[in-house]
Amino acid sequence: VEQQRVRVAVDLLGGDDAPDVVVDGALLAHETDPSVVPILVGPIDVATDVLTARGAAGRIETVAASQVIGMGEHPVRAVRAKSDATVRVAARLVHDGDADAMVSVGSTGGAMAAALFTFGRLPGVSRPPLAIVVAAAEHPVVLLDVGSTVEAGPELLSQFALAGASYARARLGLELPRVGLLSVGAEDSKSEGIRRDAYDAIDAVLTGLPVRFVGNVEGSDVPLGGPADVVVTDGLTGNVLLKGLEGMLARVAHGLTAAAGDDPAVRTAFAKATAALDPDVVGGAILLGVDGVAIVGHGGSSAQAVSSCIRAAAGAVTNRVVPNVAAALADLVARRRREAGLPVTPAAVVT
Amino acid sequence: VEQQRVRVAVDLLGGDDAPDVVVDGALLAHETDPSVVPILVGPIDVATDVLTARGAAGRIETVAASQVIGMGEHPVRAVRAKSDATVRVAARLVHDGDADAMVSVGSTGGAMAAALFTFGRLPGVSRPPLAIVVAAAEHPVVLLDVGSTVEAGPELLSQFALAGASYARARLGLELPRVGLLSVGAEDSKSEGIRRDAYDAIDAVLTGLPVRFVGNVEGSDVPLGGPADVVVTDGLTGNVLLKGLEGMLARVAHGLTAAAGDDPAVRTAFAKATAALDPDVVGGAILLGVDGVAIVGHGGSSAQAVSSCIRAAAGAVTNRVVPNVAAALADLVARRRREAGLPVTPAAVVT
Numbered sequence: 001v002e003q004q005r006v007r008v009a010v011d012l013l014g015g016d017d018a019p020d021v022v023v024d025g026a027l028l029a030h031e032t033d034p035s036v037v038p039i040l041v042g043p044i045d046v047a048t049d050v051l052t053a054r055g056a057a058g059r060i061e062t063v064a065a066s067q068v069i070g071m072g073e074h075p076v077r078a079v080r081a082k083s084d085a086t087v088r089v090a091a092r093l094v095h096d097g098d099a100d101a102m103v104s105v106g107s108t109g110g111a112m113a114a115a116l117f118t119f120g121r122l123p124g125v126s127r128p129p130l131a132i133v134v135a136a137a138e139h140p141v142v143l144l145d146v147g148s149t150v151e152a153g154p155e156l157l158s159q160f161a162l163a164g165a166s167y168a169r170a171r172l173g174l175e176l177p178r179v180g181l182l183s184v185g186a187e188d189s190k191s192e193g194i195r196r197d198a199y200d201a202i203d204a205v206l207t208g209l210p211v212r213f214v215g216n217v218e219g220s221d222v223p224l225g226g227p228a229d230v231v232v233t234d235g236l237t238g239n240v241l242l243k244g245l246e247g248m249l250a251r252v253a254h255g256l257t258a259a260a261g262d263d264p265a266v267r268t269a270f271a272k273a274t275a276a277l278d279p280d281v282v283g284g285a286i287l288l289g290v291d292g293v294a295i296v297g298h299g300g301s302s303a304q305a306v307s308s309c310i311r312a313a314a315g316a317v318t319n320r321v322v323p324n325v326a327a328a329l330a331d332l333v334a335r336r337r338r339e340a341g342l343p344v345t346p347a348a349v350v351t
Numbered sequence: 352v353e354q355q356r357v358r359v360a361v362d363l364l365g366g367d368d369a370p371d372v373v374v375d376g377a378l379l380a381h382e383t384d385p386s387v388v389p390i391l392v393g394p395i396d397v398a399t400d401v402l403t404a405r406g407a408a409g410r411i412e413t414v415a416a417s418q419v420i421g422m423g424e425h426p427v428r429a430v431r432a433k434s435d436a437t438v439r440v441a442a443r444l445v446h447d448g449d450a451d452a453m454v455s456v457g458s459t460g461g462a463m464a465a466a467l468f469t470f471g472r473l474p475g476v477s478r479p480p481l482a483i484v485v486a487a488a489e490h491p492v493v494l495l496d497v498g499s500t501v502e503a504g505p506e507l508l509s510q511f512a513l514a515g516a517s518y519a520r521a522r523l524g525l526e527l528p529r530v531g532l533l534s535v536g537a538e539d540s541k542s543e544g545i546r547r548d549a550y551d552a553i554d555a556v557l558t559g560l561p562v563r564f565v566g567n568v569e570g571s572d573v574p575l576g577g578p579a580d581v582v583v584t585d586g587l588t589g590n591v592l593l594k595g596l597e598g599m600l601a602r603v604a605h606g607l608t609a610a611a612g613d614d615p616a617v618r619t620a621f622a623k624a625t626a627a628l629d630p631d632v633v634g635g636a637i638l639l640g641v642d643g644v645a646i647v648g649h650g651g652s653s654a655q656a657v658s659s660c661i662r663a664a665a666g667a668v669t670n671r672v673v674p675n676v677a678a679a680l681a682d683l684v685a686r687r688r689r690e691a692g693l694p695v696t697p698a699a700v701v702t
Contacts, residue, residue, distance in 0.1 A: 150535060195587070218594045220595060220597055224598045224602055233591070237587060240569070243571040244592045247573065249599065249603070250574075252621075259624045260619075260623075266617050266620045268610075
C-alpha cells in the first residue's frame with residue numbers, strides 16, 4: 001500500500017531563526033518521512049538562497065509571499081492589512097486544496113487569525129481553541145485552550161470540551177476519552193461560581209456522547225495524567241500552565257547542570273526522562289474548530305521542532321482531525337436545534 | 352543577644368497523616384530552632400498519646416480543641432458552625448496574644464476562613480490572597496493568589512500586587528521589589544480586555560511607591576525568575592500554575608527513576624537541583640491581608656514539611672510581615688481617600 005502524500009504549507013518567515021531553521025525543518029521532515037511534502041511559503045529568492053546553501057536547491061517547492069506578520073503587530077489588524085502575508089498565502093493554499101495543512105512558528109496570533117479568516121469556523125464553535133498534547137507521566141493529555149481566548153465562560157468551555165474530546169479520539173485513538181475541567185484543588189466546595197456553571201455546561205454537552213466527563217481536575221493532573229485525557233480551561237490559565245510546565249523543565253535542567261556539571265549519566269537520564277516533553281518533539285499546538293489544519297509552534301523553534309510541527313500537521317490530516325471535530329460539533333448543533341424546537345436539516349448543520 | 356521566642360499554634364488534626372506528622376513536625380521545628388515554640392491545638396489526650404509514644408511527653412504545650420474541619424465540608428459554613436474547631440481555637444490564640452502565628456496542613460479553606468473571621472481583614476483588602484515563595488532558577492518569586500479567590504478583577508489584582516510587594520520586602524528583604532502581572536505570551540497585543548484593565552489598575556496603585564511594575568510576565572517566569580520578584584494573578588490561575596509546577600517536578604522525578612533506576616549520581620544530582628523546590632522545605636502558603644500570621648500547607652505534608660511551615664510562620668512574625676503589609680495598605684487607603692476628597696485621619700486608616 002502506497003502511503004498518501006500530505007502537503008504542508010510552511011511559513012518561511014515566521015520564527016526567531018527564520019528562514020534558516022524553517023528550511024532545515026522542512027528538509028528534515030521530508031527526509032524523516034518522504035510522504036510528508038512541505039511547501040515553503042515566502043519570498044522565492046530567500047528560499048532559493050537557503051536551499052542552495054544546503055545543497056538542496058529545488059528539493060522543496062516554494063510558493064511566493066512577500067509580507068510577514070511581526071511579533072509586535074496586532075495580529076488581527078496585520079493579517080487583514082497584509083493580503084500577501086506568508087500565513088495568509090499558506091492558509092489560502094489549504095483552502096484552495098493546493099495544500100493539506102499549514103504550519104507557522106511565527107506570530108501565534110497572526111497564524112490563528114489567518115487560519116480563522118481563510119478556513120472559517122466549523123458550525124458550533126464561537127472561538128476556536130488552541131490545543132496541545134502534553135506527554136504526561138501516565139498517558140498523553142490534551143490541554144486546551146492554551147492561548148487563543150483569554151476569557152472563556154461556560155458556553156465556550158463546553159465547546160472546547162467537545163472539540164478536545166473529538167481531537168483526542170482522532171489523534172490519540174481513544175474510544176472513550178475522559179474530559180476534566182481545570183479547577184482549584186480537590187476540595188469540592190471550592191469550585192463554586194463560574195466554574196460550577198462551566199461544570200454543568202460541559203456535563204450537559206457531553207451527555208449521551210462517547211465521552212466521559214470526570215469533573216474537576218487540578219494543575220498537577222496535566223503533567224502527571226491519571227484522571228483525564230482532555231483537560232479544558234480558558235486561554236489565560238492554559239497558556240500560563242503550559243509555559244509554567246516548560247519553565248519548570250528548564251529550571252530542573254539548569255539545576256541538574258549546576259549540581260552535576262556535564263556528568264554523562266545525569267545528562268543521559270534527564271534526556272531520556274524528558275524526551276517526550278522536549279519542545280523539539282512536541283509538535284506545536286493545533287487550532288481546533290476551523291475548517292482546516294493549522295499548527296503553530298514556538299517562535300524559538302529549532303529545525304527539529306519545525307520538523308515536528310510539520311509532521312504533526314501531516315498526522316492531523318491523516319488522522320482526519322478536522323472531519324472528526326466537525327462531525328462532533330455538527331451533532332451538537334443538531335441536538336441544540338432539536339431541543340430548541342428548530343428544524344434540523346443537513347443545510348442547517350453545515351451552514 | 353537572646354533570640355525572641357515565637358509561639359506558633361499548630362492545628363493538631365489537619366492533614367492526611369494527622370496527628371502523627373503534626374506532632375513530629377512540631378518537635379522537629381523546635382529542635383531545629385529552639386526559639387520556635389509550637390503549641391499543639393487539638394484534643395489533649397490525642398496529643399499526649401503521640402508525644403508519649405515519641406518519648407516527648409510534656410515537651411510541647413497543648414491547647415484543647417475538639418472539632419475538625421473535614422476536607423469534604425464547605426469551609427466557611429463548617430468554620431461558622433464549629434466554634435471549637437482546631438483552626439478556630441488556633442486563630443483565637445493568635446488574636447488574644449497567646450500565640451504569635453498559626454499553622455494548618457488541613458482544609459485550606461477552613462484555615463483561611465478561621466483566620467479571616469478571627470483576625471479580620473486589614474484596611475484596603477477585600478479578599479485576602481494566599482501567597483507562596485517559589486525557588487525560581489534566578490531568585491525567589493512570590494506568587495499570589497494561589498487559591499483563595501478564583502475570580503479576581505482589576506481592583507482585587509491591584510490589592511494583591513500591593514500586598515505581594517510588601518510581603519516580598521519583608522520576607523525577602525528587597526528594597527525595590529519588581530511586580531509583574533501574569534499574562535499570555537510576550538506578544539503585547541494579546542493582553543487586551545480584562546488584563547489590560549488589571550495592568551492599568553496595578554500600575555496606578557504602585558505608582559509613587561518603592562515598587563517597580565514591570566508589566567506582563569508569563570508562566571515560565573515563575574519557575575525561572577528574571578523579570579519579576581512578585582507575580583500577581585487570580586486564585587484559579589495561580590493555583591493551577593502552582594500545582595502544575597509541583598506535578599512537573601514529580602513527572603521529571605518519575606522519569607529519572609524510570610530512566611536511571613537508583614543510580615546514586617542521578618538521585619543526588621536531582622535532589623541537589625530541586626532541594627529548594629521540595630515540598631518539604633517550601634514552608635506552605637501565607638494568607639496576606641489579614642491581621643495576623645496564618646500559614647497553610649499541603650494536606651499530604653510530611654513531618655519535615657510541617658516543621659518548615661511552623662518555621663516559616665515564625666519567620667513571618669520575626670520579619671514583621673503583617674505590620675509591613677498593613678502599613679503599605681494603609682498608605683493606599685489614605686491616598687485613595689485623599690484622591691476622593693475624603694478626610695484622612697489615623698482613625699480612618701485603622702478602622
